[in-house]
Amino acid sequence: MGKIVGGFWMPHDPVMLVAPDAPAQAVRDTVWGAYERCAQRLAALDPTTVIIIGCDHYILFGPHCLPSYVIGTGDLDGPIEGLPGLTKGVIDNNTALAGRIVSHGAANGFDWAVARAFTVDHSYSIPHQYVVRPAEQVLGRSLPTIPVYLACGVDPYIPLPRAAQLGAQIRAAVESSDDDERVVIIGSGGISHWVGTVEMGQVSEAFDQEIMALGVAGDLAALTAYRDDDIKARAGNGAMEIRNFACAMGAVPDARGEQIAYAAVPEWVTGLGFLQLHPGAR
Amino acid sequence: MGKIVGGFWMPHDPVMLVAPDAPAQAVRDTVWGAYERCAQRLAALDPTTVIIIGCDHYILFGPHCLPSYVIGTGDLDGPIEGLPGLTKGVIDNNTALAGRIVSHGAANGFDWAVARAFTVDHSYSIPHQYVVRPAEQVLGRSLPTIPVYLACGVDPYIPLPRAAQLGAQIRAAVESSDDDERVVIIGSGGISHWVGTVEMGQVSEAFDQEIMALGVAGDLAALTAYRDDDIKARAGNGAMEIRNFACAMGAVPDARGEQIAYAAVPEWVTGLGFLQLHPGAR
Amino acid sequence: MSRHLLEKALWQLSVERSAKQRFRDDPDGFLKRFNLSDEEKRWVREFDVGALQAAGVNPMLTMGFWQELSPDRSMRRYKERLGASGEALNSFSAALKKG
Amino acid sequence: MSRHLLEKALWQLSVERSAKQRFRDDPDGFLKRFNLSDEEKRWVREFDVGALQAAGVNPMLTMGFWQELSPDRSMRRYKERLGASGEALNSFSAALKKG
Ligand SMILES: [Fe+3]
Ligand SMILES: [Fe+3]
Numbered sequence: 001m002g003k004i005v006g007g008f009w010m011p012h013d014p015v016m017l018v019a020p021d022a023p024a025q026a027v028r029d030t031v032w033g034a035y036e037r038c039a040q041r042l043a044a045l046d047p048t049t050v051i052i053i054g055c056d057h058y059i060l061f062g063p064h065c066l067p068s069y070v071i072g073t074g075d076l077d078g079p080i081e082g083l084p085g086l087t088k089g090v091i092d093n094n095t096a097l098a099g100r101i102v103s104h105g106a107a108n109g110f111d112w113a114v115a116r117a118f119t120v121d122h123s124y125s126i127p128h129q130y131v132v133r134p135a136e137q138v139l140g141r142s143l144p145t146i147p148v149y150l151a152c153g154v155d156p157y158i159p160l161p162r163a164a165q166l167g168a169q170i171r172a173a174v175e176s177s178d179d180d181e182r183v184v185i186i187g188s189g190g191i192s193h194w195v196g197t198v199e200m201g202q203v204s205e206a207f208d209q210e211i212m213a214l215g216v217a218g219d220l221a222a223l224t225a226y227r228d229d230d231i232k233a234r235a236g237n238g239a240m241e242i243r244n245f246a247c248a249m250g251a252v253p254d255a256r257g258e259q260i261a262y263a264a265v266p267e268w269v270t271g272l273g274f275l276q277l278h279p280g281a282r
Numbered sequence: 283m284g285k286i287v288g289g290f291w292m293p294h295d296p297v298m299l300v301a302p303d304a305p306a307q308a309v310r311d312t313v314w315g316a317y318e319r320c321a322q323r324l325a326a327l328d329p330t331t332v333i334i335i336g337c338d339h340y341i342l343f344g345p346h347c348l349p350s351y352v353i354g355t356g357d358l359d360g361p362i363e364g365l366p367g368l369t370k371g372v373i374d375n376n377t378a379l380a381g382r383i384v385s386h387g388a389a390n391g392f393d394w395a396v397a398r399a400f401t402v403d404h405s406y407s408i409p410h411q412y413v414v415r416p417a418e419q420v421l422g423r424s425l426p427t428i429p430v431y432l433a434c435g436v437d438p439y440i441p442l443p444r445a446a447q448l449g450a451q452i453r454a455a456v457e458s459s460d461d462d463e464r465v466v467i468i469g470s471g472g473i474s475h476w477v478g479t480v481e482m483g484q485v486s487e488a489f490d491q492e493i494m495a496l497g498v499a500g501d502l503a504a505l506t507a508y509r510d511d512d513i514k515a516r517a518g519n520g521a522m523e524i525r526n527f528a529c530a531m532g533a534v535p536d537a538r539g540e541q542i543a544y545a546a547v548p549e550w551v552t553g554l555g556f557l558q559l560h561p562g563a564r
Numbered sequence: 565m566s567r568h569l570l571e572k573a574l575w576q577l578s579v580e581r582s583a584k585q586r587f588r589d590d591p592d593g594f595l596k597r598f599n600l601s602d603e604e605k606r607w608v609r610e611f612d613v614g615a616l617q618a619a620g621v622n623p624m625l626t627m628g629f630w631q632e633l634s635p636d637r638s639m640r641r642y643k644e645r646l647g648a649s650g651e652a653l654n655s656f657s658a659a660l661k662k663g
Numbered sequence: 664m665s666r667h668l669l670e671k672a673l674w675q676l677s678v679e680r681s682a683k684q685r686f687r688d689d690p691d692g693f694l695k696r697f698n699l700s701d702e703e704k705r706w707v708r709e710f711d712v713g714a715l716q717a718a719g720v721n722p723m724l725t726m727g728f729w730q731e732l733s734p735d736r737s738m739r740r741y742k743e744r745l746g747a748s749g750e751a752l753n754s755f756s757a758a759l760k761k762g
Contacts, residue, residue: 042350058624062345063356063568064400067349068393074345074667077698090698105369105642107392111350114438117671118346154622156396196623198646200639238625342673345667356568359599364713399572437720450644476724480745482738519722582681 001099002174002181006045007252008038008278009215009245012054015268017085022267034261039134041122041260041276046183049094050132050145051170051251052177053244054123054188055152059197066119068158069166072147073098078120086125094144096182097174101146104173104251110166120147123188124236131186147239151246152189152240160224163243167250174251185277186249189241193270197237203264207235208271215257215275238270252278283457284463286370289534289559290320291497291527291536293367294336294470295322296409297550299367301408304549316543316556321416321559323542332414332427333452333533335526336405336470337434339477349395350440351548354429355380360402364442375536376426379456379463383428386455387441394447399471402429404471413468432529434522442506445525449532471523479519485546489517490527490553493524497539497557502531520552536562566600569621573598573608574625576615577633587633611635613645664701666719672697672707673715675731686732710734712744738746 004204015022016031059080061067076091102112102218120128126146136143150166151158158166167185174183191211192204214223224246249255260274296303298313324332326433341362342474343349358373384394402410406429418425432448433440440448449467451524496505506528513521533535542556573595576583587594595605607615611634613626630642640653668745672694675682677685694704706714710733712725739752 058571058575058622058628059579062400063571065343065347065395065397067347067348067395068388068440070347074700075665075671102438104439104653106444109445111393111440113347113349113395116345117665117667147396153624156384156388158393162388189421194623196625196627197617198643198648198652200643201652215336340670340674340721340727341678357566357572357599399566399568435723435761476722478724478726479748480742480751482742483751517751543709 002177002183002238004174004177004253004279005047005182006132006173006253006279007185007186007248007255009187009248009273009275009277010035010038010044010127010131011190011270011272012123013190013268013270013272014083014126015270015273016080017083019267023265027263027265030261030263031265031272035130036134037260038274038276039131041139042131043135045137045184046139046182049097050143050149052124052127052145052184052188053120053148053184053186054249055149055241055244056149057121057123057153060119060121060149061154066151066152066154066156066185068156070113070115070130070149071098071101072115072118072120073102074116074118076118076120076147079125080119080121083122085230086129088124090146091120091128092142094146096179096181098146099176101170101173102177105169108169108172110169115147118147128187128189139234148247150243152243152269157228157240158243159253160243160246163226163232164220164250166248167247171251171253185248185251187244189244190233190238191271191273193238193243194236195238198228199236201266201269202236203266203269203271204235205264205271207239208262208264208273211245212259212273212275213263214250215245215277218249218256218280220246220255223268249277252277256280264279283405284459284461284465286453286456286533286535287329287466287505288561289467289530289537290324290413291470291471291543291555291557292317292320292413293472293552293554294405294410295550295552295554296363296365296408296473297425298551299365301486301549302412308544309547311331312543313547313554316472318416319542320421321413323458324413324416326463327465328421331379331463331465332425333465333468334406334429335385335430335432335466335468335529336403337361337523337526338431339403339405339435339553342401342403342431342435342511348433348436348438348536350433350438352395352397352431353380353383354400354402355384355395356398356400358429362401365404368404368411373402373410374424374426376428377466378461379459380428382459383452383455386458387451390451390454392451397429398443399492400429407564409468409470416563418426430529436552437533439510439522439527442508442528443527446502446506446528446532449529450556451472453533453535453545455489467530467533469526472520473524473555474517474551475520476518477520481518482517483548483551485548485551485553486517486531487546487553489521490544490546490555493527494541494555494557495545497527497531497559500531500538500562502535502537505531531559534559534561538562569598569600570604570616570619570621571625572609573600574621574629577647578628579596584633611645613642614647665681667701668697668699669707669715669718669720670724672699673728677724677727683732709746713746716745754762
């Protein structure tokens with residue numbers, strides 16, 4: 001039987017790559033150090049497969065077809081963007097497990113849109129290249145990494161409670177597998193940030209700390225109780241990405257969180273939180 | 283309260299337009315006459331809105347995002363193809379009702395992919411231009427027409443039973459509306475046809491008659507019990523479009539069918555069936 | 565007014581190389597293919613990101629559009645066009661891409 | 664072998680005008696961007712619709728590809744390339760588009 005052995009929350013802030021020297025050295029050390037620690041912890045979980053929950057920023061999907069949630073079940077490459085530090089190329093997927101998530105979903109009321117040939121964006125590639133790749137180095141083996149994208153950036157948004165239910169469906173699908181998969185799920189997203197709006201550059205540390213505290217408490221009910229308007233007003237359109245946190249938390253059985261790092265970084269226009277989700281007793 | 287006041291099954295065979303003179307005159311009269319009768323019957327239902335259930339033929343959606351079902355909630359134009367007889371242009375949508383179907387779905391376990399700006403294909407435009415437009419002429423008013431597309435042409439296909447459930451969800455959404463909408467739903471699809479395979483040009487009249495009989499009987503359970511492999515083997519990859527029939531039948535309350543016309547037309551590579559779905563007593 | 569068609573135009577400009585080139589060569593010719601009002605076309609042609617956002621266009625699109633195609637790509641000027649002034653204009657300096 | 668990447672290539676060729684032109688001008692150059700084997704590239708370059716379908720490629724794509732880009736667009740020849748012979752070759756004559 002397959003198992004979700006753990007999860008993470010982490011940011012995918014491209015400004016970090018475009019303007020690496022903008023914040024003070026201590027801040028840079030905190031953030032880059034957090035990615036390294038996530039990589040070490042990922043390797044320590046001895047996973048066989050990783051799932052990254054990302055977010056389209058109105059590049060991958062157009063207004064002619066905006067899916068609520070999509071999974072890459074076939075060939076992968078990317079990222080689509082040219083960003084300093086990110087290498088473009090072919091990416092290893094676990095097509096068998098991704099296909100199982102889709103067919104399990106179809107039998108259980110989750111109608112996945114499917115990407116059979118998919119080019120990922122930075123919301124996948126930043127966690128992949130700064131956490132999954134180093135963990136592969138530590139383990140000396142490949143970690144195929146399934147992309148899932150939730151509608152966080154373009155409306156209609158996936159409802160927050162549905163994101164959590166989708167995480168639970170992913171867990172059920174993994175657990176229905178005969179293979180001894182050990183799966184780690186990464187919710188990729190900034191906390192507060194305003195993308196392209198007049199408020200851009202603000203960070204809402206109070207909101208961020210609230211979210212991190214809910215993560216530590218494993219309080220999925222409270223995390224999914226936010227209203228979209230309130231999220232946008234308090235923490236910006238970018239904070240809609242807490243859907244990815246809810247999905248990851250919903251996938252880890254009885255998750256409790258452990259904060260790895262937090263930094264409010266106006267120079268990188270985002271509140272950056274890193275957290276590990278530990279499975280509880282079951 | 284809104285109501286589904288009726289439905290239809292009808293084909294969307296582009297070969298009919300490309301090679302209009304290929305079959306015998308009597309066949310042509312049967313088929314074109316059937317579209318006219320459907321238009322008259324549509325007008326007689328005095329609808330306010332039409333929903334057309336179409337099928338992408340691997341043009342509208344690519345392998346990077348294959349939705350199980352999509353609805354056009356905003357601006358419409360098309361069709362995308364240049365086909366003799368079809369006029370390209372802006373199309374009138376009922377955005378309020380389409381949006382209601384999406385939000386009702388989100389609250390009831392149907393996660394619609396959404397097309398906010400959408401160019402339809404011939405599976406919408408053939409019924410629209412040969413049935414809805416003439417009905418508008420008869421009625422002297424506009425009939426806004428919502429596009430829905432089910433995954434019938436490209437795998438992963440929507441499961442047949444799910445297509446019927448989706449129809450029931452559309453009905454529930456319409457009935458939850460305060461507006462006095464009178465909605466007619468059109469399942470657009472060929473019956474047997476092989477598209478692009480070596481068998482292309484065959485027609486399976488036995489399969490077609492079976493499907494028409496299930497339509498007349500209103501036997502949705504039997505219609506949704508076919509296995510995909512059997513459909514493809516007996517009636518071709520094009521016959522996967524009976525999903526659209528199941529969706530329309532699922533939307534019409536206690537539907538019973540009335541056959542309007544059937545013609546096996548190898549010259550147009552398709553078995554062409556026309557049927558009206560009458561709501562039963564409730 | 566349609567935010568959807570505005571988003572369709574800006575999305576094509578953000579993902580299709582050939583669309584970008586057509587827009588650079590002949591903005592009016594590019595915009596003719598969209599069922600937009602004259603005013604909406606002007607917002608696009610003149611990079612009026614404030615008006616576009618007021619019409620409901622997704623800010624991720626307006627930012628990408630500005631950064632890729634506007635004559636003055638500065639994010640300071642972008643925020644100015646959105647109505648920022650004073651200290652708010654200087655609240656970040658990095659050469660932003662989408663995040 | 665990947666039917667997905669073959670479908671990606673054929674889908675681009677069916678919907679993107681600029682892709683069609685690049686393929687006409689320089690098929691190898693167009694195909695280089697896809698992570699396909701030499702054999703798979705040959706199937707596309709040589710319009711081997713039979714091999715493409717055997718690899719799992721959707722027949723709607725192979726037909727559109729043949730009708731838009733092959734030197735010999737006849738549907739009789741298309742069916743021949745799929746293995747039809749004798750009477751089956753003549754079972755329909757219309758200039759088919761997708762249906
Ligand atoms: Fe993001
Ligand atoms: Fe069709």
